[in-house]
Amino acid sequence: FNRGIRGTPVFACGRIYDPALGETVITRGVADGIVVSRGMFADPDWVLKAEEGRAADLLHCIPDCYECIQTQKTGATCAVWPYEIKKKGIWD
Numbered sequence: 841f842n843r844g845i846r847g848t849p850v851f852a853c854g855r856i857y858d859p860a861l862g863e864t865v866i867t868r869g870v871a872d873g874i875v876v877s878r879g880m881f882a883d884p885d886w887v888l889k890a891e892e893g894r895a896a897d898l899l900h901c902i903p904d905c906y907e908c909i910q911t912q913k914t915g916a917t918c919a920v921w922p923y924e925i926k927k928k929g930i931w932d
Contacts, residue, residue, distance in 0.1 A: 851875050857900050859890035881908055882918050 852865045853875035862874040880886045883899035890898075899920045907919040915929050 849873065853877065855903060857898075859895050859898075862890070878908065881916075882920050 849872040851873045852862075852871035856862050856865065856874050856876055857879050862876070865871050865874055876886055878901040879898075882901040883889070886898060889895065899918075902919050905919050908916050911917050917926050917929060
């Protein structure tokens with residue numbers, strides 16, 4: 841893996857839905873950190889659940905669903921959100 845400019849942090853992104861995969865990417869030196877954009881949109885508690893070892897409780901982004909992209913101009917929603925949250929359009 842080419843790091844380019846020395847001392848510049850490298851972040852991996854794209855379909856890192858499982859905290860164990862993110863951990864592997866970092867511990868193997870593939871990247872210095874990970875980016876979990878859609879995963880965090882699907883489940884705003886992604887980091888908290890990962891830190892607490894509750895990966896089984898994560899709401900996972902559905903690859904190639906794109907509901908978040910299709911609704912971004914009208915108040916983005918996520919296909920995996922519970923009905924009550926989706927109806928309100930916001931997490932409390």
